[in-house]
Amino acid sequence: MVGDLDGKPTRVGHVAGKRAAVIEFWATWCDLCKELLPRVRLAQKQYGDRVDFYGVNVTVNESKARVQRYVTSEHPPWVTLYDDKGVAVRAFKAPATSYVVIVDRDGLIRYVGSGGTQDLSAELAKVVGK
Amino acid sequence: MKVMLALGAVLLGAASPAIGQGTTARLPRVKLALEDAPRLGRPAPLVVLPYATAAGIGPVDQPFALGKELGNIVVLAFYPGDFTPASTAQWRAFRERADSLFGTGVVVVGVASDSLATHQRFAQELELPFKLLGDADHTVARRYAAMNSKQPRHMVVVVGRDGRVRYVDSTFAPLDPERYVHLATAIAAAKERP
Numbered sequence: 196m197v198g199d200l201d202g203k204p205t206r207v208g209h210v211a212g213k214r215a216a217v218i219e220f221w222a223t224w225c226d227l228c229k230e231l232l233p234r235v236r237l238a239q240k241q242y243g244d245r246v247d248f249y250g251v252n253v254t255v256n257e258s259k260a261r262v263q264r265y266v267t268s269e270h271p272p273w274v275t276l277y278d279d280k281g282v283a284v285r286a287f288k289a290p291a292t293s294y295v296v297i298v299d300r301d302g303l304i305r306y307v308g309s310g311g312t313q314d315l316s317a318e319l320a321k322v323v324g325k
Numbered sequence: 326m327k328v329m330l331a332l333g334a335v336l337l338g339a340a341s342p343a344i345g346q347g348t349t350a351r352l353p354r355v356k357l358a359l360e361d362a363p364r365l366g367r368p369a370p371l372v373v374l375p376y377a378t379a380a381g382i383g384p385v386d387q388p389f390a391l392g393k394e395l396g397n398i399v400v401l402a403f404y405p406g407d408f409t410p411a412s413t414a415q416w417r418a419f420r421e422r423a424d425s426l427f428g429t430g431v432v433v434v435g436v437a438s439d440s441l442a443t444h445q446r447f448a449q450e451l452e453l454p455f456k457l458l459g460d461a462d463h464t465v466a467r468r469y470a471a472m473n474s475k476q477p478r479h480m481v482v483v484v485g486r487d488g489r490v491r492y493v494d495s496t497f498a499p500l501d502p503e504r505y506v507h508l509a510t511a512i513a514a515a516k517e518r519p
Contacts, residue, residue: 220500224417227410253500256417281501289500291410309410 197251197276197283200263205276207249207283215323216247217315218296219273220289222257223265227293230311232271238315239272245323248273251283253292297322362470363493369484370468372401374436374458377444389434389458391484398515399484400433400508402497403471407439407447407457415479415499416451423454426509430516436460437477470495483511491515 196204207218219235221228239248250273252262259277266275278284287296295313297306299322306318363369372391376383383389391399402419404412419426419433427433435457439447444457460466466477479499483492492511498504 222414225410225414253414254502255414255500255505256421279502281498281503284498284500285503288498290498291500292414293410 197278197280200259200266200275200277205249205274207251207276207286213300214245214247215242215300215319216249216298217273217319218249218251218283218287218298220251220253220284220287220292220294221271222253222255222292223261224256225292227309227311231293231295231313231315232269234313234315236272238319241316242319242323243272246319249276250274251276251278251289253284253289254279254281299323362468363482363490365490365493367490368488369399369401369482369490370465372436372458372465372468374460374465375441376434376456376458377441377448378456379445379448379453382441382445383456389456392488394432394484395488396486398431398486398491398512400427400431400512401436401469401482401484402433403436403466403469403477403480403482405476405478406437407443408450411479411499412437413451415497416447416453416455418499418505419455420451420453422505426505427512428516431512432456434458436465436471438463438466481508483508483515485515485518487518491518 196206198204217238235248250271252275254277262275262277276283291309293311294309295307295315296304297318299305305322369391373388375385376389402415404415406412416435433455435455437457438460441459444459448457463472463477466472469480469482471477471480479497481494481497482490485491492515494504494507
């Protein structure tokens with residue numbers, strides 16, 4: 196269970212059995228995340244009707260106010276979560292920011308990767324079809 | 326892993342004397358590995374390495390020597406390499422939270438195999454107030470059992486004022502806020518000791 200920026204708890208794993216999900220571990224200071232953002236926007240535009248998008252802020256070197264400012268100015272195309280207890284980081288063993296996990300509607304992890312040039316649209320096509 | 330394998334070999338050797346001379350012949354190297362890995366309460370393994378800071382490369386004839394830090398608490402932070410995403414996250418966190426994590430009387434040093442010039446660039450870019458040690462051939466990382474297959478993993482060791490190992494997080498996770506809490510607690514506990 197990870198809270199959003201208002202503290203409302205969200206169960207990321209709850210999507211299993213319902214919809215596929217893209218989960219990105221990110222931070223405002225992460226250059227690779229900024230590089231990846233246009234690809235996340237494109238993927239959300241293409242698959243947002245079938246896939247949930249979560250952006251898990253790792254909170255290391257962050258403040259909630261800074262994350263809030265970033266979200267307000269950049270409007271990242273995901274539900275922003277603030278993982279200040281590291282629950283999701285541990286659950287998904289996230290090794291670095293820009294780490295992306297794609298979970299299919301059965302709850303199976305179908306893709307993991309990191310870096311600013313991940314082709315999320317192509318990966319999602321394999322999971323949910325074009 | 327090396328230590329676990331070594332321990333297994335020792336136990337196997339002890340429990341199965343009939344296993345033969347081949348096993349016995351390898352024991353001296355195994356024993357060395359067991360003695361060198363950092364163990365709580367035991368003297369920290371030797372560290373003498375050249376270093377770089379944001380200001381420049383340290384004098385060749387004055388490397389960082391753990392043995393000269395008696396009286397200080399030392400945090401040895403092994404990491405895979407400069408400019409890697411996870412390492413960058415870790416060192417940013419160490420810099421930004423230096424006061425609350427470490428406080429006074431604590432010497433923090435990084436250990437990775439990058440060149441000293443790369444260490445200096447990394448320290449400059451992140452404005453790190455720490456020494457980064459050049460462990461070019463992984464000698465110290467191996468001594469501390471901090472290696473994955475080919476490169477060091479994230480691992481944090483706290484050495485007390487008396488030169489003894491007080492805390493080991495052998496799988497430090499730079500994105501996990503709890504690991505920093507545990508580290509701060511360990512350092513605070515080390516400060517309680519004479």
